[in-house]
Amino acid sequence: MAKPPDIELVSLTKRYGDTVAVDSIGLRIPAGSYCCLLGPSGCGKTTTLRMIAGHEEVSEGDIILGSENITVLPPAARGTAMMFQSYALFPHLDCTDNVAFSLKMRGVDKETRRSRALDLLKRVHMDAYAGRLPSQLSGGQQQRVALARALITDPQVLLLDEPLSALDPFLRIRMREELKSLQTRLGISFIHVTHSQDEAMALADLVVVMNGGRIEQAAPPREVFNRPASAFVAKFIGGHNVLPAAVARAGAGEGPFVAIRADRMSVQAGTSGEAGVTSLQGVTRSVEYLGSTVQVGIDVTGLETLSATLSEARFDASPVRPGEPVILSWKPEDVHVLGR
Amino acid sequence: MNRVKVWVTYLQVAPLALVFLLFLIVPIATIVVVSFFDYNTTQIIPAFLLQNYEELLLSSVTWRTYQQTLQFALITWALTLLIGFTVAYFVAFHVRSSTMQTVLFLLCTIPFWTSNVIRMISWIPFLGRHGLANTTLMNLGLINQPLEFLLYSDFSVVLAYVHLYTLFMVVPIFNSMMRIDRSLLEAARDAGATGWQTLVNVILPLCKPGIAIGSIFVVTIVMGDFVTVRMMSGGLSASVGLMMANAMSLLQYPAAAANAVVLLLLVLGIVAAMMRMVDIRKEL
Numbered sequence: 001m002a003k004p005p006d007i008e009l010v011s012l013t014k015r016y017g018d019t020v021a022v023d024s025i026g027l028r029i030p031a032g033s034y035c036c037l038l039g040p041s042g043c044g045k046t047t048t049l050r051m052i053a054g055h056e057e058v059s060e061g062d063i064i065l066g067s068e069n070i071t072v073l074p075p076a077a078r079g080t081a082m083m084f085q086s087y088a089l090f091p092h093l094d095c096t097d098n099v100a101f102s103l104k105m106r107g108v109d110k111e112t113r114r115s116r117a118l119d120l121l122k123r124v125h126m127d128a129y130a131g132r133l134p135s136q137l138s139g140g141q142q143q144r145v146a147l148a149r150a151l152i153t154d155p156q157v158l159l160l161d162e163p164l165s166a167l168d169p170f171l172r173i174r175m176r177e178e179l180k181s182l183q184t185r186l187g188i189s190f191i192h193v194t195h196s197q198d199e200a201m202a203l204a205d206l207v208v209v210m211n212g213g214r215i216e217q218a219a220p221p222r223e224v225f226n227r228p229a230s231a232f233v234a235k236f237i238g239g240h241n242v243l244p245a246a247v248a249r250a251g252a253g254e255g256p257f258v259a260i261r262a263d264r265m266s267v268q269a270g271t272s273g274e275a276g277v278t279s280l281q282g283v284t285r286s287v288e289y290l291g292s293t294v295q296v297g298i299d300v301t302g303l304e305t306l307s308a309t310l311s312e313a314r315f316d317a318s319p320v321r322p323g324e325p326v327i328l329s330w331k332p333e334d335v336h337v338l339g340r
Numbered sequence: 341m342n343r344v345k346v347w348v349t350y351l352q353v354a355p356l357a358l359v360f361l362l363f364l365i366v367p368i369a370t371i372v373v374v375s376f377f378d379y380n381t382t383q384i385i386p387a388f389l390l391q392n393y394e395e396l397l398l399s400s401v402t403w404r405t406y407q408q409t410l411q412f413a414l415i416t417w418a419l420t421l422l423i424g425f426t427v428a429y430f431v432a433f434h435v436r437s438s439t440m441q442t443v444l445f446l447l448c449t450i451p452f453w454t455s456n457v458i459r460m461i462s463w464i465p466f467l468g469r470h471g472l473a474n475t476t477l478m479n480l481g482l483i484n485q486p487l488e489f490l491l492y493s494d495f496s497v498v499l500a501y502v503h504l505y506t507l508f509m510v511v512p513i514f515n516s517m518m519r520i521d522r523s524l525l526e527a528a529r530d531a532g533a534t535g536w537q538t539l540v541n542v543i544l545p546l547c548k549p550g551i552a553i554g555s556i557f558v559v560t561i562v563m564g565d566f567v568t569v570r571m572m573s574g575g576l577s578a579s580v581g582l583m584m585a586n587a588m589s590l591l592q593y594p595a596a597a598a599n600a601v602v603l604l605l606l607v608l609g610i611v612a613a614m615m616r617m618v619d620i621r622k623e624l
Contacts, residue, residue, distance in 0.1 A: 055526050076532030088527035092545045102531030153531070192520070 004031040004156055004188050005017065005066025007052070012061035014047050014213075021047045023213035025063065029191065029206060034183050036200035037193045045193045046161060048210070053082040053159050065156065076102070077270035081155035085162045087146035089134035095121060099148045119149040119312065139172045147182070158183075160192040164199060176202055197237050201225070209233050224263075229339050234259035238267075241306045243266065245301045245337065247280070257338045264334040265308035267296050268327045269320050279329035282306065284320045296320060296329050318340075359432030368604075375597035386463070392598035402599075404559070406606075409579045412494075413562040416501040420558050421551065423502065424509025428550075431510075432517035433525075441538055445514065448507055459485025460500050460571050467491035467499075500572045501562055508561070509554035517543065518524075550617035556611050563607050 005156050007029040014022040024045040029035045037045035050056035052063055054075035079186035096117045097104075097242045103113035113279045121127045123145040134142055143163065150158055161181065164172045180203050194200055200207045201221045208218040209232075213338045217229035231242050240259040271281065280302035294315040296308045306328060320326050378387040396402050427448065435441050451459055466472045467490040474486040489495050520543065528538040568582030580603050587596040 047594065053530065055529070068489075074532075075530045082527075084523045084527055086523060088521065088523040090524060090527070090542060101528070101541070105528075105531055105533045105537050149527075149531070214529045 003251070005068075006064075007157060007189060008064040009048070009052075011062065012048065012051060012063065014051060014056060014057045015043070015059045022051070022211050024218075025210075025213075025215050027208060027215060027218055029189055030330050031333045032187045032189060033205040034180065034190045034192065034203055035206040035208060037198040037210060038195070038197060038236075039216075043210040044213040045208075045210045046194075048316070049082075049159050049161055049191060049193045052157070053080055054078055056080070067217070069291050076105075078158040080159055081150040081153055081157075082159040083143075083146050083150045083161065084250075086166065087134075087142045089142055089146055089149070091134055092129050094133055094158045095126060095137075098134065098145055098251070099152055101149065101173060102153050112224055117148070117152065120152050123151075125222070139167050140175060143167070143175060147302035151186070155188065157191060158186075162195070163194055164196075172199075179203065184253060198235045203235075204226065208280040209236060227336060228259055230304045231257045231338050234338060235299050239263065239309065242338070243303065243306075247303065248279070257339055259336045260334055261310040261336075262295075263293075265306075265309060265310075265329055266329045267298070267308045267315075267320055268318055268329070269324055270327055271325055276333075278332060279327050280306075282326055282328050284322050284324045284326050287320065287322055296326075298326060300328070345612055349410045349504050359612065366514050371600050374553040374594055375601050377594040377597075379592055379594045381591070383584070392489070394600050395580065395595065396602065403592045405578045405580055405583050408577060409563060409581075412501065412579065413499060413559050415498050416505065416562050417555055417558050419498070419502045420509045423506050424546055424554060425551070426483075427506070427548070427597055428517055428547075429539075430520050432514055433543075448510055451503075452507065456504055457567065457571070459504060460568060463500060463503070464491060467496055494573070496572040497569055497577055501565075504568070505561055507560045508557035509551075512550040512553035513547055514548040514550070520546050548565075548618045549620045552614050552620045555614055559610055559614075560607055563603065563610075 002338075009027045010020060011024040011026055013020065013024045013141060015229055016248045025048065027043075039045045039046060047056055052057050054070075054073060058071050061071075062069055065079055075082070086239075090101065093101070098112055099120050100108075100113040100117035108116075118127055121130055122241075123248035124147050126141060126144045126148065129137060129141060129145075134145065137145065143166075160179070164175055167175060176199060176335060179190070179192070192199075192203060204221055206218060207221050207224045209216045209224065209229075212230050217224055217232045219227075219229075224233065225237055225239070228237060228240065234240040234242050239262050241262055242257055242259050245256055245258050280300050280303075282298040284296060285299045285305055286295075288295040288297075292312060294310050294312060296310060297317070298308065300306055308328060374384070375392055376388045376390070378385040378389050378391070404567045431441055431444050431448075435444060442573040464471075468474070469486045469488070469491070471491070473490055474483075478486070524542055524546075525538055528542050533541065564581050566579055566585045569577055569582050570585075580599065584596040584599050584603075587593075587599065
């Protein structure tokens with residue numbers, strides 16, 4: 001098989017009348033990588049995916065797959081395949097015929113296409129259900145069939161529109177693992193739209209955080225988490241406290257805000273800080289026991305509610321109760337200055 | 341306690357059951373009973389005779405009339421299906437705004453603001469020998485003499501049927517189409533299906549219940565019709581309904597009743613066959 005191609009988006013823009021859904025984004029997705037488009041609803045991530053798939057017309061800019069400009073090609077001629085949010089399985093066809101659909105459209109004879117469909121159903125462990133209608137399958141099973149259907153054309157890029165959102169939390173985590181291992185085995189690029197940062201963190205080689213039709217940050221998950229590019233990214237990814245730079249007494253001038261990871265915070269009951277660490281005076285608002293960690297919410301005058309994630313042991317060493325005054329402190333090296 | 345509950349249930353079912361009993365079961369039972377009665381030129385005589393059925397089924401006129409009626413039903417069904425499906429497809433898939441869809445849909449119902457008979461009669465001055473159609477064609481020099489087949493022919497009967505009943509196809513098919521998840525069409529496109537392939541492989545199979553419901557409407561109405569045939573054929577064509585109407589005008593109620601029972605069984609058979617082919621409960 002030929003080397004899988006990179007995907008490149010070049011100042012890609014989508015306008016609906018006067019509103020700009022996707023605003024001149026540029027992105028390079030290396031071959032064979034798992035890329036997650038992450039953002040709140042309405043941030044343009046699904047529109048971007050649909051433009052790559054060819055289900056949405058591009059207003060401006062180009063989509064390059066390998067060495068080919070696929071911007072205006074019909075969906076089936078692009079080498080992409082899409083898995084739809086609600087799976088969009090044909091309700092009147094059984095699993096085999098659903099998977100074989102695109103082969104039927106190409107005029108492949110019945111024997112060949114059915115045996116090929118069965119191969120793919122085997123690959124997603126659904127061969128036992130080959131004769132069932134979609135309505136007779138559970139959500140997870142439907143998803144596997146939808147995956148098989150998308151893969152039967154040997155796409156170079158698989159596009160997934162919120163593939164896990166219709167599943168219950170337990171199944172979501174299992175299917176997440178399967179998606180990742182499938183991507184590793186196939187060696188093709190997956191582009192996966194999600195609004196769940198956990199999902200993006202767990203799956204992606206490349207996380208693309210979008211907001212208001214623009215890309216806020218495109219980087220590997222570790223980098224996104226440890227060095228969020230903007231206040232938006234730090235807040236959306238979660239696990240961060242975003243403070244005005246002046247409050248944190250950190251490199252003023254570089255940016256108006258800083259981010260500090262919630263799990264790098266220390267919380268102490270009382271009213272006086274330790275020497276050598278920056279600190280804030282606040283009042284405990286909430287204490288949530290989450291199993292291995294304890295989440296403490298703290299109100300500080302003039303700021304949004306801050307949070308500290310403490311290990312159970314650290315919390316037990318100096319427990320606090322809601323309503324108590326506390327000192328929230330951190331080490332200077334944990335302060336990350338945000339760009340915007 | 342339980343006994344009271346049972347009575348409450350019966351009481352709740354009673355109104356609808358009574359309505360069905362009075363207006364469906366009793367009339368049909370009457371027709372069946374009368375179909376075995378004897379009659380002469382002046383009166384109906386209670387009896388149990390198979391004579392009405394024998395006379396009916398052994399007459400070649402009956403068979404020809406049934407064949408003619410079935411033929412009308414078949415042609416009308418095919419044309420209303422073709423036109424109805426096309427109209428529904430246009431409104432459901434080509435018209436983007438839902439306001440426009442509603443407007444066009446209401447537009448389809450405008451003919452129903454007048455009675456069937458008026459809509460039928462309005463064809464007569466249009467199709468007649470010196471009617472609008474013939475005059476226009478002659479003025480255009482396309483024909484030298486009036487086309488005779490336009491009015492008082494099988495053509496005009498079918499034309500009237502199609503005009504009257506296409507909407508009965510449009511509505512259920514449109515309803516089926518509106519239930520099709522639009523992402524299925526995208527999925528088909530993603531799989532490389534052309535517009536035509538999507539129509540044949542996705543839309544058509546998913547519209548089957550709507551097509552079945554529309555077909556039941558059209559076929560049952562055409563099978564039982566007698567006004568349209570009488571008006572539009574000018575007495576040149578016959579139908580089972582017309583046969584019954586003629587029998588009744590001669591006060592041969594038992595003969596008409598026997599004919600009605602046979603027609604009822606035939607139509608029930610057709611409907612049953614359609615229901616076997618398509619599960620219409622999906623739409624209900």
